[in-house]
Structures are given as structure tokens and as C-alpha cells.
Amino acid sequence: MTQVAEQPSTGTRPSPDAPRGPASDVGTPGVAGSARRPGRGLRVSRRLARTVRGVVRRNRHGLVVTGVVVGAWWLVCALRLKSAYVLPPPDRVWEAAVAMTTSGELARHVVTSLGRVGAGFALAFALAFGVGVLAVVAPRVHAYLSPALDFLKNVPPLALIPLLILWFGIGETPKLVVIVLTAVFPMSMGITKGLRSCGQDLLDVGTSLHLSPARTFVLIRLPHALPDVLVGMRVSLGYAWRALVGAEMFAAAAGLGALIVDAGNMARSDKVIVGVIAIGAVGLATDRLFARLVRRYLRWGIDDSWR
């Protein structure tokens, strides 16, 4: 059983199906029953196989659900419950995706959208942070501001699009504004809550150490707020992605939202579905990446809810 000795170090935590691990490895070509001193190529492929297995194991729940959904989709198409015009079968969508990937079309849209979401998210963060700081540094000023913000929070940004076009034209600005308006509120709520919730007991420590208000803010209030700030940021990141189609609905040459709108106008349901999957996938990837960075660099206030 050379197998067992090779097994550790795939993950840090024992996964629920760990006992099944070694047994399920048997049968992977090139791994089972390999020689004692494997060649370099073999070693690389073995490592690759292990990585793939790790990814599959970590995402097994998602993969199962994906499989079920695609299966049902395929079944609906195969039984002709919906016409291919309304619901193109999975293989047609797959072909469209491959074509769009190889032509570079998809990458162009993804990059454009990533840029917009990134810029909008950064701007929203700056605004939200300013609001949060105001709430604790100048609560009176914040009191004047917060009713207006609460009002705006309840207005769907898409409802503002006609006005935004009149005011800002059809360039990048209105697109950015839509993303910012969508992303700023969950973040400002998280940041404000986090900054406000720092107890007087900890702030008094700052006083006892003769810290200036600014240093107390940076050394005590801000790190204390960090978990709430990060939750707000994570929620907002998702919101920013969800705003994308709305933001790119008008006069956008590129971007996943534009892709979807254009494909819809040309009755290319297959390309619409590729666009939808791409938005979801890129959004999911950024969300996971964010959570990973947080888990890696924050050792306090981040519990198992951060996945």
C-alpha cells in the first residue's frame, strides 16, 4: 500500500468523506500500483491528478447540483417540452461557449465587465467608508445624511437609468453610477455597524494609553470593525455583479451585460445562457477569492461562516 503514504496534504481539514479517500483513489490511471521511484512526468501527472481530486472533493456538492440541473435541462430539451428556440439544449450552448471562447469574444466581455465592477466597487467602498467614518466621527452630520441615504437605498438604481442618461450621457459614467448605487448600501451598512459597535470598554483602553482620537480609531475601532466591514464588502461584491446587466443594458459595446442584451435582441438564447453562466461563474470566483483572502489574512472574527 504505497497509496496511503501518498495520501496526506491534500487538504488542511479532514473532509467528511476522508475515510473513503484512499479507496476511491484506486483506479486512477498512473497512480495505483505505481513504481517506487516514479519518473518526473509520472510524478507531475500524479500531482495533477491529486489536485483535480482535491478540487472535485471540495466542490462535490456544487458539482452534484450542477449535474442534476444540466441533466434536467437536457431532459426537457430531449423530450421537446420546450422548443430549441426558447431553450437551446446544453450541447448547443456548449458549442456557443467554445466558439466565443476561442474567438476571444467572451474574454473581451469578461475583462470589460471586471473593469467596470472593479471600479464601481472601489468607488462604492470609498463612499461607504466615508459614510461609516462620519457616523462615528461626526454623528450630527451623519444624522442629516442618513435619511437621504435610506431613501436612496430603497430606490432601484435601474429606475434612475433614464435620468442618468440625460445627466451623464451614454458613456462610462452612468454605468459606473448604477454599479455604485447598487453596491454602496450593503457596504455602508456593514461598515457603519462595525465602526459603531466598538464598545466603550475597548475605546477606554485607548484613553488609558493616552492615544489620540485618530490613533484610537486606527488601532482599536477600525480593526474591531473589520469583520463587519468585510461581510459588507462581500455582500456588495455580489450586488455589483448583479447590477452589471442593468448597467450595461444601454449603449455598451462590450461587457457581459451588453453581450446578453445584444444576444437577446438577436434571439440567440444560446449566447444569452453563455453570458448568464459567465456572470455567475466570474461572480462566484471573485466571491470565493475574496473569502479565501479574508480567511488567510484575518485570524479574528472570521468563523466558519466564511466559506
Next chain:
Amino acid sequence: MTAGAEISGLHKSYRLNDRTVPVLVGLDLVQRDGITVVVGPSGCGKTTLLRLVAGMERADAGVVRVRGTGRIGMVFQEPRLMPWLTAAQNVALGQRRGRCDTTALLALTGLAGFEDALPHQLSGGMQHRVALARALANGPSLILMDEPFAALDEQTREGMQDHLLEVQRTTGMNVLFVTHSLDEALYLGDRIVVLRGGRIAADHTVTRSSGRRTREPDDALARVIRTTTQREEP
């Protein structure tokens, strides 16, 4: 006399649902060198007194002056460590880089080897020792302690008390220590003042005949103080 609090005519009251609750009513105290213990039952205004001396609260009337370098350390009733910082980082909180030797401070408080532990990885007593090290970080000439050992079990508390005496001897700082425990006051205090009815009701200088502290304190003094603390409110 070196560092210490000089308080005269101190008044402080709180508002509580349209009611004014007087807490301190003309308190006078001039601290001398060594460990001054303020003893009094829970709710008599001990924390309020320390917060006024530390400048966390404003007096309604009276004067609070602190003699000495102005460097005051404070230890709260709870450790109040920053949960996101290690023991060493907590001790160095707010200190200029390189200005304080956290390793030495943690060693002084008996925590050598725990520099990188997070607060939740330390026991209650250890957390209190980190808090003490933090209060010592800027080299205070006066340290204010608000029932710092009240929440600890008896054995740990006695260990911490001896630790404090040791640290006080090493650093030569003065201590203003408040507690509700008469035993603690008798063990630690070079001077014991009784806080009652919002002012100092009794003031005793402790002379230890053997020159050493014992856990079986002077019975006569204990009796005297007990009668002062337990006398009915006027």
C-alpha cells in the same frame, strides 16, 4: 513624594431616568508612595473615582491632579485585550516602535513564551497579566487598578497579588488600587482608605511589624476597618 493622585472636594453624580444619583460627594485624597488601596462595597463609586483620575470622566466639582510624570497606566476590571492582537502586540498597543520591550514586560508578568498567543488562547489569569504588562508599557510612575483580580479564582488571585507586589518592588511605581475585598486590601495595601457615602470614611496606614506580608493580617486593623465599612448609612 513621587507620582500620585491629589484629589480635593471631588463631586460626581450620574443622571439616571430623570434622577440624579450622587456618587462622590466631596472626596479628598492625597496619595502617598507605595500601594494605596481604596476599599468599599460594590457600587460605592470606586470605578467612578478611578475613571476621574484617569481622565475618562469629568468631575462635577473639585480638583483631580496627578503628580509626577503624567504617565499613568490603567488596569481594568476585565482584561480588555484586543482579540485580534497577540499578547505581545497587545502589550505594544499604541507604543512607538521599539520604545517598549514587550518580551521583557511579558517576562516580568510571568508570560515568557506566550508572546504570540492570541487572547482566546490564554486563561483568564494570563489575560489579566497581559493587561498588566500593557499598562506598564509606557513606564508609568502611577498605575490605577480597578479590581483587576476580582473575577479570578482564589489561587490565581493570590498568585496575581504576589506578582503585583513583585512588579511594584521592581519598578518602584506607585499604585492606586481599588477593591471590594477587605482581605485583598489588607494584604496589598501600604495604606488603606475606606470609601463610603461618597467620600473617604477612614484612612489607615499599614505598619507590618515583621516587615513581611502575611495572608493572616493584623486582626485589630481588620476589625477597625470592618466596622467602618459596615456602619449603617446616615
